[in-house]
Amino acid sequence: MRFDVVTLFPEIFSGYLDQGLLKKAIDRSLVNIQLHDLRAWSTDKHQKVDDRPFGGGPGMVLQVQPVIDCVEHVQKLEKTPSQVIMLTPQGKPLDQPLVEQLADQPRQILLCGRYEGFDQRVIDLLDPLEISIGDYILNGGEVAAMVVIDAVSRLVPGVVGSAESVEADSFTTGLLDGPQYTRPAEYRGWSVPETLMSGDHSAIAQWRRREALRRT
Numbered sequence: 001m002r003f004d005v006v007t008l009f010p011e012i013f014s015g016y017l018d019q020g021l022l023k024k025a026i027d028r029s030l031v032n033i034q035l036h037d038l039r040a041w042s043t044d045k046h047q048k049v050d051d052r053p054f055g056g057g058p059g060m061v062l063q064v065q066p067v068i069d070c071v072e073h074v075q076k077l078e079k080t081p082s083q084v085i086m087l088t089p090q091g092k093p094l095d096q097p098l099v100e101q102l103a104d105q106p107r108q109i110l111l112c113g114r115y116e117g118f119d120q121r122v123i124d125l126l127d128p129l130e131i132s133i134g135d136y137i138l139n140g141g142e143v144a145a146m147v148v149i150d151a152v153s154r155l156v157p158g159v160v161g162s163a164e165s166v167e168a169d170s171f172t173t174g175l176l177d178g179p180q181y182t183r184p185a186e187y188r189g190w191s192v193p194e195t196l197m198s199g200d201h202s203a204i205a206q207w208r209r210r211e212a213l214r215r216t
């Protein structure tokens with residue numbers, strides 16, 4: 001699975017991608033993440049990529065030229081067909097079925113906005129799939145892009161240790177996970193439910209299902 005991320009802040013991603021399951025997935029070439037600095041595509045002598053909105057109003061708008069030049073370059077880097085995704089608060093809400101759809105495709109180009117958003121012609125020309133990670137406004141699309149990468153990568157075979165744990169995920173089963181406990185069996189007078197300690201596998205399965213239904 002390949003992700004190309006177009007951003008003004010590529011450094012934001014490095015700490016996140018250098019840890020845990022994603023780092024392992026990258027090291028094992030299960031996931032390939034390429035970061036592209038949008039500013040490199042500015043033709044302005046100060047490397048400006050934004051400007052004031054026509055008609056007035058607050059904030060700045062990302063200009064069409066650097067974004068289109070950058071995306072066209074990125075598209076040509078690989079033969080694998082790609083889908084362009086734009087992270088925006090007005091996009092389609094990200095949920096597990098959408099994550100599954102994205103995981104079915106080999107390559108995604110993720111466009112991270114900043115400021116007041118993109119010049120509308122970016123959208124008209126690229127016809128991206130606009131995705132929102134929730135009804136709130138972030139400072140930019142970078143955190144949202146990381147959420148997409150994280151959730152989609154989990155579905156790439158081999159990224160998560162056991163396929164069972166992905167299959168048992170809340171949202172994939174349609175049920176939220178029930179409570180989990182580990183040692184010690186008692187902490188400050190709070191004990192682990194007896195059924196879980198009983199060794200009776202069918203009673204444990206029943207208890208887990210009941211708890212999952214209750215939470216859902």
Ligand code: ADE
Nearest residue numbers: 087088089132133138144
């Ligand atoms: N950019 C700014 N806010 C966002 C959100 N809620 N989801 C995705 N991208 C965004």
